[in-house]
Amino acid sequence: MAGRGSRLRPHTLTIPKPLIPIAGKPIVHRLVEDIAKILDEPIDEVAFILGDPAFFGDDLVKSLEELAESLGAKASIYRQLEPLGTGHAIMCAKDSLSGPAVIAYADTLIRADFDLDPEADAVIWVKQVDQPEAYGVVKLNDANEIVELVEKPQDFVSDLAVIGIYYFKEVGVLKEELQNVLDNNIQNGGEYQINDGIKAMMAKGKVFKTGNVDEWMDCGNKNVTVETNSRMLGFLQKEDTTLVAVNVRIDNSTIIPPCYIGDDVYLINSTVGPNVSLGKGSHVTGSVIKNSLIQTHAHISNAKLDNAMIGNHVRFDGDFTSISIGDYSVLE
Structure with missing residues (x-):
């Protein structure tokens, strides 16, 4: 490695x-x-x-x-x-x-x-x-x-x-x-x-x-990694693996499985899934996200994401769909 x-x-x-x-x-x-x-x-x-x-x-x-x-x-x-x-x-x-x-x-x-x-x-x-x-x-x-x-x-x-x-x-x-x-x-x-x-x-x-x-x-690369995330979520769901943390806060939002939702995630007026991994501490507001891989402490607003890969500590507010954003990036 x-x-x-x-x-x-x-x-x-x-x-x-x-x-x-x-x-x-x-x-x-x-x-x-x-x-x-x-x-x-x-x-x-x-x-x-x-x-x-x-x-x-x-x-x-x-x-x-x-x-x-x-x-x-x-x-x-x-x-x-x-x-x-x-x-x-x-x-x-x-x-x-x-x-x-x-x-x-x-x-x-x-x-x-x-x-x-x-x-x-x-x-x-x-x-x-x-x-x-x-x-x-x-x-x-x-x-x-x-x-x-x-x-x-x-x-x-x-x-x-x-x-x-x-x-x-x-x-x-x-x-x-x-x-x-x-x-x-x-x-x-x-x-x-x-x-x-x-x-x-x-x-x-x-x-x-x-x-x-x-x-x-x-x-x-980004596309195959997002696809691998989706496939792995499907396998884990079939194996009855717990994928959503107990302390996820959900406000007028929907999770469509399979999804991995980490600790201290906050969903507001959003739909997440299927095939989404959302790392701990992330906030999603007014967004629709599917087939995407998002790391920890990301803040996503007003987005429609599909085939997206977003790093740690990212702030994203926009209408791009199939995006690839590295750690600590800001697009608002």
């Missing part, structure tokens, strides 16, 4: 992308907790690879330590100070690379329910997609083992896209292969990639299987 999330600016100018709340909870918190549910076994350690301490600071570290502790695990914090690729990022945490491990990119959310294949040396999570030429995909043999990774194939290879979550029965093997990648300066696109370590494992006979997810949700 060391990247700056440039495609999600202006929201990531003030907060790291993995801490952007989706349905009231930071992306990285949802991801780690969902992986823990799938594994259904004790977790000893959660290692986080962060970027520059000037941006990924003490508050973030504290929240990650609390996340690990909530799972009965210790948190280990590592830094990738240069954007040198996924393989390099993983090796920044080389002191933690032993035993069974899951490696995940922190801008992906999933819904899944399956058992890991005990015969596999590794599992790569995949999702069937309509346009495989836009993704990295896996090629399978007759035994449904992964035999090749192909990036954005122009000719059809498969429609199983790699989503960026991996399981290794012994992650120390990957560590050895990635060390070889670094030592021999093996780069793709000017970066050291996890795929080169995986391909070296395959060449030595390690068995890779697929793990299929039911849902794969991206948080790469």
